[in-house]
Amino acid sequence: MYLYNEELACSPSPPSYQIFKQGDGYTVYTCKTKTSRNPVYRWSISTGAINQFAFSPNNDAKFLATVSHDGFLRVFNYHTMDLVGFMKSYFGGLLCLAWSPDARYIVTGGEDDLITVYSVVEKRIVCRGQGHKSWISQVSLSSG
Template sequence: MSSLKSTRNPLLKWTVGEGALNEFSFSPDGKFLACASQDGFLRIFNFDAVELHGTMKSYFGGLLCVCWSPDGKYIVSGGEDDLVTVWC
């Protein structure tokens, strides 16, 4: 085992909402990042520009999972509100 210190550093460090980030998913084209958070918000970021593109709020509780449709037109989220929500 080597005791050499790694010279690699993170390229970016993002703080996303209040509390835990439960899941994130890149759009099929890699341009956008969808983040499902314990604070109940789904946040969409323009990844290259490192800027918030949009937000959506769950009906109740935190969001637990997120996934893009294969064509990148829809985002599906699920959470503690026991709903599966499709966002356009």
């Protein structure tokens, strides 16, 4: 996943990167140049493909949630690039996610045929919904 600054030009040559920040299951790289250019950062998250990502619905979009083929939901503080929470699927990859309107919960679905509700505040799974007979490819929450 790449982070671009809309005020900077894109580089005509492939960028060379160095590690900027590293944590459990992710690495953030920055360009090894003396002048600022795009892409500014490259996020390497998980060992598999990222299936979906979404910013928290609050005004400052402080949190970034990702679900990936390795079965993890990861929640980052987008501004500090720190991992602030995570959970693992029962088995298989996670395919989709949705934030609650108040940004307190994230709902995920995936190859385990379960809907899982993760509390961002408590940093844990608060419930699972079973009964589906196939992978869950989309979830959503309403404010009403």
